[in-house]
Amino acid sequence: MPRQAGRSLRRLESHAKVTGTVEYVHNLELPGMLHGKIFRSTVPHARLARVDVAAARTAPGVEQVITGQDVLSIIPDPYYGPAFHDQPILALEKVRFAGEPVAIVLAADPYAAQAALDLIEVEYEELPAVYNEVEAALKGAPLVHDKLRPGSMFADLIHVRPRSGSNVHVDYRVRRGDVEEAFRASERVFEDTFHTPAVAAAPLEPIVTVAEPGGSGPLTIHSATQNPSFVRGELARLLGWPENRVRVRTAFLGGGFGGKQYIKLEALAAASTLLAQRPVKISLTMDEQFVTITRHASTIRMKTGVSADGRILARECEIWWNGGAYADIGPRVTQKAGFTSAGPYDIENVSIDSYAVYTNLPPAGALRGFGVPQVNWAHETQGDRIARELGMDPLEFRLKNLLRNGRPQASGTILQDSGTEEVTKEVASAMRWAEPLDCGTGTTRRGRGVALAIKAGVTPTTSVAIVTLAGDGSCTVYAGTVDVGQGSQTVLAQIAAEGLALRAEEVRVIHPDTDATPYDMGSVGSRSTFHMGLAIQGATEQVSRQLIEMAAPVLGADAADLELYDGSVVARGRGDAEISFRELMATRFGKNTGTLVGSGSFTASYDTPDPDTGQSDDVAVFWMIGAVGAEVTVDTETGKVMVQRLVNVADVGKAINPLLVSTQLSGGALLQFGYAMSEEMRFEEGQLVNSGLAQYKIPTMLDMPKSVEVVLVEVPHRNGPLGAKGMGETGTLAVSAAIGNAVFDALGVQVKELPLTPERVLRAIRAGAGRPLED
Amino acid sequence: MSILGRSARRANPPEGVPLDYIEPATLGVAVELLASDEAARPLGGGTALMLLMRYGFLRPSRLVGLRRLASDLGGISVNDRHELRLGALTTLRDLELSRQVARSAPVLVEALHIVGNVRVRNAATLGGHLAHGDPHQDLPPILLAMGARAHAVGPRGSRWIPLDQLNLGYYQTALEPAELLTELALPVQPEGTQGSYTKFTAVSAEDWPALGVAVFFRRDQDRLAGVRLALSAAMDRPQRLAGVEAMLDGERPSESLFQAAAETASSAVEPMADGGGSTAYKREMIRVHVRRALEKTMRAPALRSG
Numbered sequence A: 001m002p003r004q005a006g007r008s009l010r011r012l013e014s015h016a017k018v019t020g021t022v023e024y025v026h027n028l029e030l031p032g033m034l035h036g037k038i039f040r041s042t043v044p045h046a047r048l049a050r051v052d053v054a055a056a057r058t059a060p061g062v063e064q065v066i067t068g069q070d071v072l073s074i075i076p077d078p079y080y081g082p083a084f085h086d087q088p089i090l091a092l093e094k095v096r097f098a099g100e101p102v103a104i105v106l107a108a109d110p111y112a113a114q115a116a117l118d119l120i121e122v123e124y125e126e127l128p129a130v131y132n133e134v135e136a137a138l139k140g141a142p143l144v145h146d147k148l149r150p151g152s153m154f155a156d157l158i159h160v161r162p163r164s165g166s167n168v169h170v171d172y173r174v175r176r177g178d179v180e181e182a183f184r185a186s187e188r189v190f191e192d193t194f195h196t197p198a199v200a201a202a203p204l205e206p207i208v209t210v211a212e213p214g215g216s217g218p219l220t221i222h223s224a225t226q227n228p229s230f231v232r233g234e235l236a237r238l239l240g241w242p243e244n245r246v247r248v249r250t251a252f253l254g255g256g257f258g259g260k261q262y263i264k265l266e267a268l269a270a271a272s273t274l275l276a277q278r279p280v281k282i283s284l285t286m287d288e289q290f291v292t293i294t295r296h297a298s299t300i301r302m303k304t305g306v307s308a309d310g311r312i313l314a315r316e317c318e319i320w321w322n323g324g325a326y327a328d329i330g331p332r333v334t335q336k337a338g339f340t341s342a343g344p345y346d347i348e349n350v351s352i353d354s355y356a357v358y359t360n361l362p363p364a365g366a367l368r369g370f371g372v373p374q375v376n377w378a379h380e381t382q383g384d385r386i387a388r389e390l391g392m393d394p395l396e397f398r399l400k401n402l403l404r405n406g407r408p409q410a411s412g413t414i415l416q417d418s419g420t421e422e423v424t425k426e427v428a429s430a431m432r433w434a435e436p437l438d439c440g441t442g443t444t445r446r447g448r449g450v451a452l453a454i455k456a457g458v459t460p461t462t463s464v465a466i467v468t469l470a471g472d473g474s475c476t477v478y479a480g481t482v483d484v485g486q487g488s489q490t491v492l493a494q495i496a497a498e499g500l501a502l503r504a505e506e507v508r509v510i511h512p513d514t515d516a517t518p519y520d521m522g523s524v525g526s527r528s529t530f531h532m533g534l535a536i537q538g539a540t541e542q543v544s545r546q547l548i549e550m551a552a553p554v555l556g557a558d559a560a561d562l563e564l565y566d567g568s569v570v571a572r573g574r575g576d577a578e579i580s581f582r583e584l585m586a587t588r589f590g591k592n593t594g595t596l597v598g599s600g601s602f603t604a605s606y607d608t609p610d611p612d613t614g615q616s617d618d619v620a621v622f623w624m625i626g627a628v629g630a631e632v633t634v635d636t637e638t639g640k641v642m643v644q645r646l647v648n649v650a651d652v653g654k655a656i657n658p659l660l661v662s663t664q665l666s667g668g669a670l671l672q673f674g675y676a677m678s679e680e681m682r683f684e685e686g687q688l689v690n691s692g693l694a695q696y697k698i699p700t701m702l703d704m705p706k707s708v709e710v711v712l713v714e715v716p717h718r719n720g721p722l723g724a725k726g727m728g729e730t731g732t733l734a735v736s737a738a739i740g741n742a743v744f745d746a747l748g749v750q751v752k753e754l755p756l757t758p759e760r761v762l763r764a765i766r767a768g769a770g771r772p773l774e775d
Numbered sequence B: 001m002s003i004l005g006r007s008a009r010r011a012n013p014p015e016g017v018p019l020d021y022i023e024p025a026t027l028g029v030a031v032e033l034l035a036s037d038e039a040a041r042p043l044g045g046g047t048a049l050m051l052l053m054r055y056g057f058l059r060p061s062r063l064v065g066l067r068r069l070a071s072d073l074g075g076i077s078v079n080d081r082h083e084l085r086l087g088a089l090t091t092l093r094d095l096e097l098s099r100q101v102a103r104s105a106p107v108l109v110e111a112l113h114i115v116g117n118v119r120v121r122n123a124a125t126l127g128g129h130l131a132h133g134d135p136h137q138d139l140p141p142i143l144l145a146m147g148a149r150a151h152a153v154g155p156r157g158s159r160w161i162p163l164d165q166l167n168l169g170y171y172q173t174a175l176e177p178a179e180l181l182t183e184l185a186l187p188v189q190p191e192g193t194q195g196s197y198t199k200f201t202a203v204s205a206e207d208w209p210a211l212g213v214a215v216f217f218r219r220d221q222d223r224l225a226g227v228r229l230a231l232s233a234a235m236d237r238p239q240r241l242a243g244v245e246a247m248l249d250g251e252r253p254s255e256s257l258f259q260a261a262a263e264t265a266s267s268a269v270e271p272m273a274d275g276g277g278s279t280a281y282k283r284e285m286i287r288v289h290v291r292r293a294l295e296k297t298m299r300a301p302a303l304r305s306g
C-alpha cells in the first residue's frame, strides 16, 4: 500500500464536480422558500430621511419587506463584523457607500421580489463623502463613522487600538532600531509611493445563503461561507442566543478567494427568516458581489536607506488601506501585511505605520494574501530600482539582504524552517538568470524580473477535528474546513488515511456542519492543512491507540509490537497475525455495530506584540516563502505587455499532495496575474462604474502567460503535519512585482501603480522618453 | 464598454408593468406589434438587449421575438446584382462559418472569429448587431468600408439605408420606431481588393474593441486605388475617414505615406474616453494602428473574382 502523504491524488470530488452532481448552496431549494432581493443605496454617504416601502409591500407576489427598523425588533444591536461590530444588517440612520443594503424584499418568485425593488422610495440627505485612503486619513475629512465599534472575537486583534474622531480605525506600528539614524548613515536613500486599486474576488458561485427559521430546532443557515464556526458565533451573539441554537452548514464552494470570509449575507438571511418564519434564500448577482467586498486599494510610501555596497540599512513603510465603509477583516490585513511590509530581508532598522482607513466605498477585506500582494508590490518594485541605481544585479541585491533562518524578522520573531535561500536559488535556476537575455531593439522588447515574498501564517487560531471508525471499519472525518475548491477534502483525507493506514479514497471527510463538526477558525489564510491537519493527526492517533489496545489481547501480542496496515492491525515480525478493523470492531461491539471516536485539536501559540513597537517573540505560526520569475514582451508603441513565462517557486514544507499543491500555486499565480495586468474597480464619485464581468475584465485564456511553471521547495516545518506548511496564498504574493520588474528590465522605466494596463505602461514609456502623452 | 448607453429611441413603460413576449409568424405582424406599443422592442439573439434590461437601462413592456421570421429574414444568398445578401436573422456564427462569405468577404470572417466569444456569436444576429448602435462593435466599420446597405421594413413601408447613414451617434441609429432590419446587401468588391481588420483590445483579449480599423484598397500598378478606411470604437459611431482615404488614393505606398496617413487619422477625430483608454491614449492608438493596418493590408491576399 502506498504512503498516503506525498501522493498526487486527484481531488476526490473531481468526477462528481465535472458531472454536475456535487452540492452547492447556490442550488439549494427548500419547500416554501422565499427569495430575498436587496434594495441598495444609490448614494455614497447620506442620512436616511425616509425609507418608504409601503408600495413594495403590496406589490404582486411580495410576502414581506424588511427595513433596518424591522430588524431592530429581533436584533436590538444589529451591528456585525469579524474585527469591528460596525456593519448594520440593514442601514439604520445612515448609508455609508453606494450599494449598501437598505431594505430586503421577500417573495416566492425572485422576479417579483426584484420588480418590487422599484417601488421602494428612499429620501437621502446627502453628506460630504471621502473616497481616497490618504485624504480620508487627514484631519478634518468627513467622518464615515461617528462612533467606533471594536469587536472581541479574535485574539490577534484584541490589542488593536481603535482611534476615535478619525477615519483611521486601526493604527498599527512596528519600530525596530533607529531608522532616522540609519538614514543619515546611508549612502543612498530611495523614496517611492505605490498604489494598488480595489479589485474583486469574483467567485463564480455567488455569495449565497439560505436560512431556515428552525421552529423548535436550531436556526439553520446553509451558506457558501469560508468560516462556518465564526458565522455561528456571530449570529448567536447578535441574537443573544447560545451557540447551540444556531446551526451553520456549507457544501462545496464554487470559489471564495476571501470573498466569502467571515460573515457576509448570513445575518441578513437570519433576520429575514426569523421575521418571515419561512426559509429565505439570498443569492447575489455578480454586480452585487462587487459592492459587497473588495480587496483593499492601497497607497504605500516606502523609504529605504542603503550602504554603498547594497546593504539595506533602514526601511520605513507607511501604508494606507482603503477599508471602505466597514472594517470587515481589514484590521487583520492592516496588521498582518503591515509587519511583513519591509519584505523578506534582514534589516536592522525598520519603521512601519499601517493605517486602516474608512472611506465611502464598498467594504474591503482579505483576498488571497491578506494585503501582502499590495505591500509586496511596493518593496519588490522599489528593490529593483535600488539594484539598478546601484548597478547591482537585482537577484544579487536580494541575496545580499535576504532574511535567513535564525535571524529576526521586522516583528522581532526569529525566522525558522523557512526556505528563503532555497526559493531564491530555485527561481534563479528556473529563469536561467546567469545567462543573458536579449532585450531586443525594435518595437517589441523583452525583459525578465524576479520578486521574493514572505507572509506570516495567521496566529493564534484553533482547529478541532473528530475522526470515527464505523462498525464496518470505515473512517469518517468531521472537520470544519471548507472545501472552496482548493482540494481540502482530499488532503485532509490523505492525512487521516496516513494516520490510520487506509487509502485516502476510503476516507470520507464531511462538509462543515456546526451541528456535527467541531470548531474551526475557518478556511482562510492558508491555515487548513496545517491546523486541521494537526487536529486530524491528533484524532487519528486516538483511534489508532484504541485499535491497538483492542487488538493486543485478540492477537495475543504486545501493544508495542502492533501497527496499522491497510485496514488491519498487524503484529510486527509475525506476518500471519493480523485482524481487520471490521473484525476488530465486531470483537468489541458485535458485528457491524459500534463507533470508535477520536478527537484532536490544535491551537497555535502566539506572543501578543508590544502595541508601541509591534515586537513579539512569536507572531507567525509558519512563514510562507515564495519567489516568482517573469519574462515579458512589451509592445513599445501600445504599451501592451504579454507575459511569456511565469515561474512560481514556493516553500511548501512538505507536499502532502504535489498535484494539488502545484495547482494551488499556479491558480493563485493566475488569480494575481489578473490583478497585475487588467483588473481594477473604477469608481467615479463613489459609484462603481465597471461592475460585473462584462466590464471588469478578468484575463481570458488568450491573455494568460504562454508558460506557467511551478517549482516546489520542501523545507520541513518542525510542527507541521508531516512537515507541511500553508501555501494557499504563497503563489499570489510576488506575481505583480515580478511582472513589473520584467517590464522595468525591458523598458528601463517603472510603473508604480497597478494594474499594468497598456495605457499605464505606454504613459511610463513616453514619460521616460521625455515625450509624455498629452491629454 | 458598451452597455451603458440609454437608448432614447423608445419610452420606458411605467415601473412594475409585466413583460409581454410574442413571436409573430410574419414580418407584417411583427411590425404591427411594434407599432402598436410605444415601449415594445424587437428581439434578435438578445445578447445585447438582455444586458440592457438586466442593468435597468431598458424596460420594454413587450418583446417581439423575431426568430419565427427566419425564412424571410434569414439565409445567405446572392442577389440579382451579384451582391451578397445577408438576412438580418443570420447569426454571427453562421456568417463566420459560411463559405460564401469567406469567398467574397474574407475580412468579415476574420473579424467574426474574434467577436465576443462563440457563445455570443451562436445567439447574436446580424440585424441585432447593426440595430444595437453600439460603437464598440467589430463588424460595422468593415461593412461601412465595404459599402454595404441595410434594408428596413416599417409601418411606413420599406427602404434601403446605406451603412454610412445607419449610425447617427452613440447608440443611435436611423431606424424609426417599429422599423425592422431585414437584410444587408454587400456589394461585390473589385477584383484585386486587399483588405484587413485590426481589432485592438486594451484590457483583455476577449473584449469589445477599444479601437477597430478596417482598410480596403486595390493596387493599380504600384499605386493605391479605391482606398476605404473606417474606424470604430474610438468615436460615438463608426466612421470612414475621407481625408485619409484621399491622401492615400493614387499614391505609391511607402512608410512615410502610411505614417502621414496615421497622423492625419489621429487628428481627424476626437476620440472618446472609455474603459479601453483615455482620449489621449486612444488618439495614440489610432496613430499606431492605422499605420499597422495599412501595412497589414499590403500583405493581405488580393481578392479574385468569382
Ligand SMILES: Cc1cc2nc3c(=O)[nH]c(=O)nc-3n(C[C@H](O)[C@H](O)[C@H](O)COP(=O)(O)OP(=O)(O)OC[C@H]3O[C@@H](n4cnc5c(N)ncnc54)[C@H](O)[C@@H]3O)c2cc1C
Pocket: A694, B041, B042, B043, B044, B045, B046, B047, B048, B049, B050, B051, B066, B088, B089, B114, B115, B116, B117, B120, B123, B124, B125, B126, B127, B128, B129, B130, B131, B132, B136, B137, B138, B139, B175, B179, B180, B181, B182, B206, B207, B208, B209
Ligand atoms: C459577452 C459579450 C461580448 C461581446 N463582445 C463583442 C465583441 O467583441 N465585438 C462586437 O462587435 N460585439 C460584441 N458583443 C456585442 C454583440 O455583437 C451584440 O450583442 C450582438 O451582435 C447583438 O445581436 P443580437 O441579435 O443579440 O441583438 P439583440 O440583443 O436581440 O438586439 C440588439 C438591439 O437591436 C434591436 N434589434 C434586434 N434585431 C433587430 C432587427 N432585425 N431590426 C431592428 N432592430 C433589431 C433590439 O431591439 C435591440 O435594441 C458582445 C456581446 C456580449 C454579450
